[in-house]
Amino acid sequence: MAIVDLLLSWWTLPIAVAVFVGTYLYSYFVTYGYLRGIPAPFPAQFFKSMAALPDDEAIPIIYGHGNGFLKS
Secondary structure, three states: OHHHHHHOOOOHHHHHHHHHHHHHHHHHHHHOHHHHHOOOOOHHHHOOOOOOOOOOOHHHHHHOOOOOOOOO
16 A cells, blocks of 8 residues: 555655656667767657658668678
């Protein structure tokens, strides 16, 4: 019963939000910080699975047949 009262107290939601935001910021800045150097459109900067190809001449090199790059 004490655990239920503790979980339903007024400060549980702010602490849960703070933990969620802290976890997101840690993964954004520390875990995937190396991806910040890759240029990308604004929404793609927040997802680790997206990268932009700003050079039109690089597209056939990357997506060409038999070049060794895997397409998703």
